[in-house]
Amino acid sequence: MNASEFRRRGKEMVDYVADYLEGIEGRQVFPDVDPGYLRPLIPTTAPQEPETFEAIIEDIEKIIMPGVTHWHSPYFFAYFPTASSYPAMLADMLCGAIGCIGFSWAASPACTELETVMMDWLGKMLQLPEAFLAGEAGEGGGVIQGTASEATLVALLAARTKVTRHLQAASPELTQAAIMEKLVAYASDQVVATLGTTSCCSFDNLLEVGPICHKEGLWLHVDAAYAGSAFICPEFRHLLNGVEFADSFNFNPHKWLLVNFDCSAMWVKKRTDLTGAFRLDPVYLRHSHQDSGLITDYRHWQLPLGRRFRSLKMWFVFRMYGVKGLQAYIRKHVQLSHAFEALVRQDTRFEICAEVILGLVCFRLKGSNKLNEALLESINSAKKIHLVPCSLRDRFVLRFAICSRTVELAHVQLAWEHIQEMAATVLRAQGEEKAEIKN
């Protein structure tokens, strides 16, 4: 395919993408396929000769779409949102074209420098303490990781390296293994200090945890993967209070800030804690500026060597929405979750299982876990909406997460009516079962 065919096919693909997203409400949110559906639809080996673009585009609707769970449908209320916006998609096209691998400053200076500045922009939007910003002479700074798992692992490894070196310096007679055996990582049953857990969007109190970590010399990493985006709104910023005690902090703009996956924002107060743990300097990656102190080689901040030009997505999204546009987006989602909460509270058959703070409502039918499992099963089998459950203190709970960029109050209301109908059916079935047992 040459540039001229790409011009044609690329524009067709732009229309396909726009058609898909404009029409997504008409597609069943969860697919009908059974495991193994795809293999028989596809040849067992790659073709020897080239095929046409038409053949592939046809197969998208025939083979791919029947097996897609439509995460951006306004009837998708499962997991947490994953971001999708047109500005981010445009930026990703540019990212693919530039196609640089930004492991060092020299490998593409713009890739590194835009990332540092965008992470400062985002840090300021969150009112992060100055110590986390790179600025022109700061000791801290931000980096884009692929996922919150990677950010947390990087923090853990950096913390381990730091304390190990500290102990080795203090007691040179200790072996690595003896030190390893002494190391302790504290975590709750939802992992590290978390703002906005996946199960029920609960919050650790950093103002309690932070001073203890500080006093005891413990590395404090704070993960706000989902909730972090909300902290750009002043009315939610208090949830982040205490982050000043943290050594590192991350959240995922690719969840709730309209920056398509992958984009997990991570900040540290001392960048040398990361670069000290992950430094990698073979000759073929050295460049003349690397020891100038002015530049950043992001490969020392992460596990992989390679990295895409992901900050373009942040740049496009922040500028085309503006801070106010992003705040409005967060607020709309929070309003919708409260609207759903209000609907649930009006129905005495149901109960709310955790305080609704952001865009997640945890709810259930008053009654047994079995009853609620049956309710979820009937909802997800009907495939009009899609939900996933969680377990809160051994109770089986349904999660209703506001996810789609295009979800409106009408969708939430329709979803609730549908849940009520399904509930009536499972309650009737339960009643009949009980009656049968009595007889």
Add this chain to the structure above:
Amino acid sequence: MNASEFRRRGKEMVDYVADYLEGIEGRQVFPDVDPGYLRPLIPTTAPQEPETFEAIIEDIEKIIMPGVTHWHSPYFFAYFPTASSYPAMLADMLCGAIGCIGFSWAASPACTELETVMMDWLGKMLQLPEAFLAGEAGEGGGVIQGTASEATLVALLAARTKVTRHLQAASPELTQAAIMEKLVAYASDQVVATLGTTSCCSFDNLLEVGPICHKEGLWLHVDAAYAGSAFICPEFRHLLNGVEFADSFNFNPHKWLLVNFDCSAMWVKKRTDLTGAFRLDPVYLRHSHQDSGLITDYRHWQLPLGRRFRSLKMWFVFRMYGVKGLQAYIRKHVQLSHAFEALVRQDTRFEICAEVILGLVCFRLKGSNKLNEALLESINSAKKIHLVPCSLRDRFVLRFAICSRTVELAHVQLAWEHIQEMAATVLRAQGEEKAEIKN
């Protein structure tokens, strides 16, 4: 931005991308900027109000492009290639639109199933032993990791978990730390068993290493990050001989197989070795099919939880090029490296420093490291072409890697003439210096 504006802006972006790649030869391959160039060009905070797309598109040429190292320029001969092709870019647009996070089968069945089948296609293209393929009832199979670093780390952690459990079962009195202290990982100075090292594209002999690992019960991981793509050509397949002794194998289609970053292909013989080490099963990720044995939940195969629909890129590329088209692409690059090698060998001032097997030529001026450092410095300062060095047995060596999809013999010849001119200048300077010392 709504769908209708995206239709317009997306098409403009398609043209921008095509213009950029068609005109890339006219851009200076390495940028003129100094560290810190970008920050003063950009506001210190994100805008409160939305900006227009025009404003952003203008800034791309003003702010971004002056700081880009053009990896896809036909004058870029640094590092190793990073893949770029139009079919992969089209697939990535679709991937962004679907925007599913494929951590489990249910999270988007097509995302998981296409990946399994594409990894089988690719495994067959490489003539991998049957044990590495998933097929319909295999114990092995493939997964797309982000980078070779992640693939290698995953293999290392899986190996550690396997041997730790084995030792704990055999000697329950051993503590975790005592076991840790006993574990040994063997590696050369180029890391794990490698086919095609970064420095000079050398090859470990798997037929020697493999049987020893097999006999001693050691996990053998083989990394062919760059070279792996060449194994789709029968004439290079012998370099992979011995992979039948490996437990896991990876290479990067995002380097040399026209699948844009990120796409690191990894296979294991026993998928339970990975899923046993990384299993993660909170309630909110469970689904009705997960214990059926028919399905794959790829989150157990990797470090991150989230993952993009990356197999679409493989599907588009394999079909639109065909195996023959991909083979022709590899062969052309290898021919070009041999053409460059022949040019170097004709000039007695130079020497070739490592056997040229694939697309990399390691060469230097006969003389001191200092002389060669001066040569590289003068080449990279002129910015007509871009190279990086390596160190081979303490000798400073220049690497000439065939990288761009659009590089032709004419570019290679021009590059060589340019190198010769630069060499003449540094040799003259050296001569004058020596003359001065004599006087």
